[in-house]
Amino acid sequence: MAFVMKLEEYREQVHTELDRIVNFWVKYSHDTQHGGFFTCIGRDGKVYDELKYVWLQGRQVWMYCRLYRKVERFHKQEIFDAAKAGGEFLKQFARVPGSSSPWKCAFCLTKDGKPVKIQRTIFSECFYVMAMDELSRVTGDNDMQAEAEQMMDHIIHWVQVDPSGLGRTHLPGEMPSNSMAVPMMLLCLVQQLTDERGPRVVEKYREMGNWCVQKILQHVQRGGSAVLENISLEGGELPGCQGRLQTPGHTLEAGWFLLQYCTQHRDEALQSVAISKFIELSFQSGWDKKYGGLFYFLDVDGYCPTQLEWSMKLWWPHCEAMIAFLMAYSVTNNPTFLERFSQIHQYTFSHFSDAKNGEWFGYLTQEGKVALDFKGGPFKGFFHVPRCLFMCEQILDSLLEKKDS
Amino acid sequence: MAFVMKLEEYREQVHTELDRIVNFWVKYSHDTQHGGFFTCIGRDGKVYDELKYVWLQGRQVWMYCRLYRKVERFHKQEIFDAAKAGGEFLKQFARVPGSSSPWKCAFCLTKDGKPVKIQRTIFSECFYVMAMDELSRVTGDNDMQAEAEQMMDHIIHWVQVDPSGLGRTHLPGEMPSNSMAVPMMLLCLVQQLTDERGPRVVEKYREMGNWCVQKILQHVQRGGSAVLENISLEGGELPGCQGRLQTPGHTLEAGWFLLQYCTQHRDEALQSVAISKFIELSFQSGWDKKYGGLFYFLDVDGYCPTQLEWSMKLWWPHCEAMIAFLMAYSVTNNPTFLERFSQIHQYTFSHFSDAKNGEWFGYLTQEGKVALDFKGGPFKGFFHVPRCLFMCEQILDSLLEKKDS
Numbered sequence: 012m013a014f015v016m017k018l019e020e021y022r023e024q025v026h027t028e029l030d031r032i033v034n035f036w037v038k039y040s041h042d043t044q045h046g047g048f049f050t051c052i053g054r055d056g057k058v059y060d061e062l063k064y065v066w067l068q069g070r071q072v073w074m075y076c077r078l079y080r081k082v083e084r085f086h087k088q089e090i091f092d093a094a095k096a097g098g099e100f101l102k103q104f105a106r107v108p109g110s111s112s113p114w115k116c117a118f119c120l121t122k123d124g125k126p127v128k129i130q131r132t133i134f135s136e137c138f139y140v141m142a143m144d145e146l147s148r149v150t151g152d153n154d155m156q157a158e159a160e161q162m163m164d165h166i167i168h169w170v171q172v173d174p175s176g177l178g179r180t181h182l183p184g185e186m187p188s189n190s191m192a193v194p195m196m197l198l199c200l201v202q203q204l205t206d207e208r209g210p211r212v213v214e215k216y217r218e219m220g221n222w223c224v225q226k227i228l229q230h231v232q233r234g235g236s237a238v239l240e241n242i243s244l245e246g247g248e249l250p251g252c253q254g255r256l257q258t259p260g261h262t263l264e265a266g267w268f269l270l271q272y273c274t275q276h277r278d279e280a281l282q283s284v285a286i287s288k289f290i291e292l293s294f295q296s297g298w299d300k301k302y303g304g305l306f307y308f309l310d311v312d313g314y315c316p317t318q319l320e321w322s323m324k325l326w327w328p329h330c331e332a333m334i335a336f337l338m339a340y341s342v343t344n345n346p347t348f349l350e351r352f353s354q355i356h357q358y359t360f361s362h363f364s365d366a367k368n369g370e371w372f373g374y375l376t377q378e379g380k381v382a383l384d385f386k387g388g389p390f391k392g393f394f395h396v397p398r399c400l401f402m403c404e405q406i407l408d409s410l411l412e413k414k415d416s
Numbered sequence: 417m418a419f420v421m422k423l424e425e426y427r428e429q430v431h432t433e434l435d436r437i438v439n440f441w442v443k444y445s446h447d448t449q450h451g452g453f454f455t456c457i458g459r460d461g462k463v464y465d466e467l468k469y470v471w472l473q474g475r476q477v478w479m480y481c482r483l484y485r486k487v488e489r490f491h492k493q494e495i496f497d498a499a500k501a502g503g504e505f506l507k508q509f510a511r512v513p514g515s516s517s518p519w520k521c522a523f524c525l526t527k528d529g530k531p532v533k534i535q536r537t538i539f540s541e542c543f544y545v546m547a548m549d550e551l552s553r554v555t556g557d558n559d560m561q562a563e564a565e566q567m568m569d570h571i572i573h574w575v576q577v578d579p580s581g582l583g584r585t586h587l588p589g590e591m592p593s594n595s596m597a598v599p600m601m602l603l604c605l606v607q608q609l610t611d612e613r614g615p616r617v618v619e620k621y622r623e624m625g626n627w628c629v630q631k632i633l634q635h636v637q638r639g640g641s642a643v644l645e646n647i648s649l650e651g652g653e654l655p656g657c658q659g660r661l662q663t664p665g666h667t668l669e670a671g672w673f674l675l676q677y678c679t680q681h682r683d684e685a686l687q688s689v690a691i692s693k694f695i696e697l698s699f700q701s702g703w704d705k706k707y708g709g710l711f712y713f714l715d716v717d718g719y720c721p722t723q724l725e726w727s728m729k730l731w732w733p734h735c736e737a738m739i740a741f742l743m744a745y746s747v748t749n750n751p752t753f754l755e756r757f758s759q760i761h762q763y764t765f766s767h768f769s770d771a772k773n774g775e776w777f778g779y780l781t782q783e784g785k786v787a788l789d790f791k792g793g794p795f796k797g798f799f800h801v802p803r804c805l806f807m808c809e810q811i812l813d814s815l816l817e818k819k820d821s
Binding site: 051053054059060061062107119120124125126127128129182183184185186250251252314315316317319321322323376377382383385388 | 656788
């Protein structure tokens with residue numbers, strides 16, 4: 012009984028917090044003149060820079076649509092309209108005219124949609140796919156779904172066949188490497204495109220989903236004792252800092268992506284690896300025993316990472332960890348995972364959430380002090396926090412339903 | 417008398433520290449197999465990554481040669497040989513075959529010289545010029561001096577005529593801007609190439625030196641109340657974070673570059689601006705009144721910068737500040753500047769210098785705790801610390817000579 016009350020308390024808390032977060036972004040981020048969203052938003056809601064980052068535009072469209080579709084209290088015209096205006100802004104401006112490929116998206120745009128910066132990676136395009144596919148589910152626009160698929164097919168081409176459309180050149184000293192970010196992102200997109208869709212799409216991306224899982228699993232190294240961010244094309248360890256890099260937040264996120272995949276594909280062996288390696292092991296190595304919280308980067312051999320922010324506590328790894336452990340608990344019923352969730356939840360809510368002005372701070376020092384006090388920036392938008400709260404709310408709802416029945 | 421003793425004490429201290437720094441790099445950084453230098457060196461001297469960063473290769477060659485030429489106790493075969501091997505490594509490998517311009521240098525090489533990464537900026541090439549010119553002064557190799565000049569002429573072409581050889585493309589939303597780093601770097605190179613050279617070279621770069629000074633001065637904005645890192649091509653303020661960015665370390669470094677220029681060109685009006693705006697004002701706005709030390713980045717309107725490391729205390733701004741205030745004191749005899757030097761010196765020696773293993777830590781938290789414990793990394797090599805100690809030693813020598821006479 013006390014246990015059910017604890018779950019109810021968590022649900023109440025994430026429910027309330029999600030409302031506050033949505034209110035914050037609805038109030039401060041909409042550009043009613045040009046469409047799309049401002050994401051550089053200060054502590055108290057003031058826009059301090061008007062550049063529009065394409066990752067964050069795509070993510071906000073996706074998140075609004077997901078909330079609109081799945082949570083009754085967000086099924087509101089205001090959310091729908093903002094998502095649609097964001098989608099139109101993306102459709103009109105994200106793709107860069109005259110770049111190396113007609114599908115290449117900018118990384119950053121001016122508020123009226125002129126490209127400012129292009130990255131030679133696939134991520135702007137990936138968030139474009141997420142936005143378009145989710146928006147098509149809300150609007151029922153089949154052309155938009157088709158466009159998401161077309162973009163996806165170009166991304167797969169860049170990743171599996173020929174990256175030259177990204178504008179990259181290979182240098183003789185460059186070590187060809189596999190970063191975990193790529194198969195993780197693609198697995199997320201496969202799940203996005205196929206979820207609740209008909210057999211044509213499911214069939215089309217089945218092989219790709221399997222490929223992503225295999226690529227992610229290759230990052231378990233050193234006889235299963237570590238998950239590494241970058242590995243060689245052959246699946247071995249790379250020399251130097253790049254090869255030794257660990258990113259606990261990424262690994263935890265990959266963990267719950269894999270768990271979702273297992274649930275769809277009923278793969279218990281994979282579920283066990285996802286939990287023991289990607290979730291539990293990452294938590295054990297990534298958690299700061301002295302000050303609490305998850306490190307941003309680590310070196311598997313204990314050298315100091317060269318990233319200046321390695322020891323900072325960022326909001327998003329904590330969001331991923333909360334989802335990962337609650338999901339691990341919900342699929343195993345192992346109370347250890349609920350205890351971990353509780354530990355991370357405790358740190359996260361007490362350190363990141365801003366009781367005064369709403370939303371979460373994103374960047375703390377190792378000791379847990381706010382180091383950067385804005386609520387949104389070039390890499391922090393309306394995404395990790397609401398996704399985490401939304402997913403935790405859904406999982407808690409279903410856990411409580413099970414307890415009732 | 418007490419005052420002269422203070423200066424002597426400083427001289428003794430920088431002298432001893434310089435010896436320790438040189439010993440550290442001679443002992444741990446030389447790659448005797450391929451030439452060039454390892455720069456990723458841990459707390460206790462261990463190489464933790466073998467990549468060779470071209471900025472740092474060029475800077476170490478330059479610094480060895482400068483010490484060899486100017487400081488009797490470093491006029492040693494070992495220093496000469498290491499500098500020469502570093503210069504040969506650079507000559508052989510820095511320039512990237514088949515890149516957009518035959519003069520484009522890599523940013524990073526494998527230990528045996530294969531290019532790993534190219535930046536679309538001028539800085540690798542600039543440190544190549546510094547290395548080649550200084551090395552030519554030690555070896556008397558006129559071809560090498562000519563090569564430094566040729567490279568310089570390409571850099572000037574990229575900056576003043578056509579940047580396309582750098583591989584950059586201009587995007588419609590990109591705000592054309594002037595970063596203070598560029599004219600600062602070029603002014604440093606003009607001084608490098610012309611110092612103690614004959615009238616041909618001095619004449620050749622006279623106009624360029626003047627152009628750099630004018631470009632640097634444009635960064636004094638807001639009626640003289642702030643120095644900004646990025647401004648528009650017309651010399652006005654840019655919108656957003658980019659426009660509001662301040663980099664106290666850079667500004668202090670520009671300050672002493674300008675002071676050196678004034679000494680050569682006997683320009684008292686410029687000297688006054690260099691000291692009041694670039695040195696004193698930067699110190700006033702950049703110094704952390706709570707914990708001491710200089711911030712890395714600031715926003716002129718008091719917003720939180722988006723750089724995660726904005727509040728960290730880095731070694732190099734403190735090196736630049738020590739040089740700037742000691743030089744300001746030596747040209748004005750104003751005791752305020754010696755007090756500032758003393759204040760920065762006190763913070764710097766007590767926080768950055770590692771009494772146990774030698775060399776300096778590079779990266780502290782805002783509160784002054786070591787955040788990254790390596791002695792060398794992708795951006796920290798044998799340069800800022802020894803240049804600071806060398807220059808302070810020279811200035812203190814000449815101050816003490818004056819007091820004696």
